[in-house]
Amino acid sequence: MSAKAERLHLRLDPEQKALLEAASEATGSTVSTFVLTAATEAAASVLADRRVFVLDDDAWRAFDEALDRPAAEVSGLRDLLTAPTVLDPDRSGDAT
Numbered sequence: 001m002s003a004k005a006e007r008l009h010l011r012l013d014p015e016q017k018a019l020l021e022a023a024s025e026a027t028g029s030t031v032s033t034f035v036l037t038a039a040t041e042a043a044a045s046v047l048a049d050r051r052v053f054v055l056d057d058d059a060w061r062a063f064d065e066a067l068d069r070p071a072a073e074v075s076g077l078r079d080l081l082t083a084p085t086v087l088d089p090d091r092s093g094d095a096t
């Protein structure tokens with residue numbers, strides 16, 4: 001386990017503090033550990049929607065079939081991806 005060097009400060013009202021203290025006591029942990037665990041689990045849950053998706057059988061079959069189809073040329077895409085951009089150095093080799 002790496003050393004913890006970062007701090008997070010929270011402002012809360014007395015009722016929120018009492019609730020967190022009671023819950024941490026009920027789980028046998030400190031308030032800091034309880035809050036960090038709960039917040040980390042909530043954050044992972046929120047971000048899971050951006051990394052994992054669930055499909056029913058019909059949607060999965062359609063998705064799987066789309067993945068198995070051969071790649072197709074998309075009109076203009078090759079030109080778009082190979083054209084110079086504002087981030088590329090100019091033609092003389094100097095960055096702008």
